[in-house]
Amino acid sequence: MLRRNSIQVFEHSFLAIGESGFEKRHFEALSKLNALHNYQYFDLKHNGVVFKQFVGVIQVDGLTIEILPKVDRYESETSANKTKWQKVLIEMLKVTKRLKIQQIGHANVSRQSIHLLDIYFEWFLSEVQLLIHQGLIKQYYKQTGNVKALKGKLEFASHINKNLVHKESFCTTHEVYDKDHLIHQILGQALDIIEHLSKGSYLYSRCKTVQLDFPEVKTINANENTFSKISKSRKTAPYETAISIARLIILNYAPNISSGSEKMLALLFDMNSLWEEYVLIKLKQAAQKRNNGIEVYGQDSKAFWNGVTIRPDIVLKKNGEVVLIIDTKWKNIDQSKPSTHDLRQMYVYNEYWTGKRSLLLYPSNENSLESFYGFEKITKNEHHQCGLGKISVLNSFGQLDDFIGSKIVDIIKD
Template sequence: MNSCSIREWEKISFGTDSDPITEGQADRLAKVARQSVFSGSSGEGVLEHRRKHLRARGVVGVIAATDCQLEILPKIEASGEHDAAPETLRRRLVHMLSVARDLRIDAQNTASLGWQRDTLLEILIRIFCNKMTEAVRHGIPRRYIAHTDDLPALRGRLNITRQFSVLAAQPQHLACEYDELSPDIDLNRVLKAAISKLSRVATAADNLRSLRELSFAYADITDVAPSALRWDRITLDRTNDRWRELLSLAKLLLGDRHQTTNSGASGGHALLFEMNVLFEEYVTKLLKRGLAGTPFTATSQGGQKDCLFEGEQGRFRTRPDIIIRHHGEVVMVIDTKWKRISPRIEDAKQGISQDDVYQLMAYSELYKCDRVMLLYPHHHGLSGIPQQQAYAIGTAEAKRKLLVSTIDVSLNQSLITASLVHLVTTE
């Protein structure tokens, strides 16, 4: 299979013998991309399909057709790092996913994940297989399930009503109600659905072998389509809490914040992540961890205040990305932006959208807080240290400030957390 990697917002050409993909392959990749929920009304929210090239947008992941695979990687660059290798970007993206979804990835075993030779999809499948294999060695979860059956001998409790009504003329049968310890439960059905799905999309030999072995272990579990899985009936407690991480990983691979697509007869599929959403989740999770035990708290997609009112009816409800509170009082609203701002020497406004500024000014008024922040990822084109520029809102002497800040997501997790905590707790 022809496999290529590009960065978000980069182009990949097609149509000539020297191009990495053929025109037919480009058409098939674009077709799969158009089926994603991220494709938008134009159908080009993931890939722009032009006459001589495909151009990636702000969605990353893997798009695969029958004979080709396109990996789109995020631009996560360290200070002074102009063109990071694909394996470096894969590591950083997987790190962001692991933080956002509470996945523990053992640093000692990451060398075996195939950062250089495999795409992001194969790496995530390998992580899933490794964790599943280790968990299955200790036995798959079971619980008691209630059964009702007409049996020749009493098992469990007798259903008196059914026995003396429906079975009144059949004394050789007893209406039994009993509980049976069974592995065919919703948690295992989710995991089997993930195994079945990944078995159809994996290409690495070791992943296919591991998935076959896991399929044998789950052979007696009912097959359920991903769209019909009953996530709401899964309860994790002390008896099965060790499966929490695998459930989160299965959810990541089956649905939620990405879209897995099938393109009918072409057999295409895609595993895609919207970087704006992932960046917000990543920052929120690190802030919650860093602020634990302090008077500060961080909440995401909260607030829910209305901008306008028609009589008593509120209109245009707001949902700020992150709200920081101190002893319950809102002290900062943060809007995360996965985009590259320009150095001040190139543009005094640094390419910051006027609409974003207006939105943050509205948040400052609605939530009665003196500090609002636009938070961007740091990149190699800026100075060596993360930026923080303060602007007075309304007048030069105004107490309310709009902060434009960056964080370097290529750093060690503890350093990133400390940097975020410093940004929100320092006046």
């Protein structure tokens, strides 16, 4: 059961102003977020928002909006269906290891709030508590300030300016060895964001408890460049998961967006990319499990025209030869045929990779693999083929792995 001020919607659905607590101030905040990201997340109407293919969660001004994937556009928007599709999204995030989300299953999702933000927040708090229990590390860093004893490098100009009268002090830059260093400052910033965004939920008191156990550190405003300054070592290895989640939280947090008063956090994933990566990983797992000599590749690009490259989503090879080309499409075509554009795309892939077979792979409510049909050519050369596959993302994921592995193996044997 979702807590108050939480909304679950599906991708490509419409959310009207005034519906389920979605007010004009939330609409205006989302419009600012959309402009900040080149209008890719939503289509804005005069009375609401039409979501695109991005799924995930947004929290703005006390309202949490969870955007879920859905294959069947006619499926009813009941609580049971929303719970079902939330599990699908979480499973895809686990499999694709988006920021090492393989631990997400251990988060407590049985309480009053079960949206994705709470799952991420609870996971982060657990990681920080584990670090505190293991013992937080100290690091050397440089500090400039007035001290009673001369140590380090004397900052002469500042020293004259500040200590001309009080000659008992020295303005120096010196090394300090304690817990107030960059890594802890980043974790501290993420804790502050969680404290602000979790008010009214069970996570708020837990966050305050973690903050009490966490050392007092300097307040910073981390950005992308801040994370590039973190040096990796054997001592910092236990921090990698916590830093990854902190990076996700901090870089997607937009306080006072466009000089407004909204506090916003948006964790959104493109379903096209997520579906492609998910199928690629499942295929690699299936090939490795069966050990049949099939190698699975992603991002296999080739030059096409005047510096333009093309790449299919997935290429399967055996003994160095291409045996199947797969392109994933996150859209429902249960009642129709592939678009002409998609078929042209597969024809070009077959030509450039000298493959005999290609496969368009779509999500569906059931598993199926239709016959391969040849592309008609005006020459007498042997024509290559394209097939149509559908995968039920609602099946148990063990069955899905078997389906992908066995079907692909059968295709290659033919």
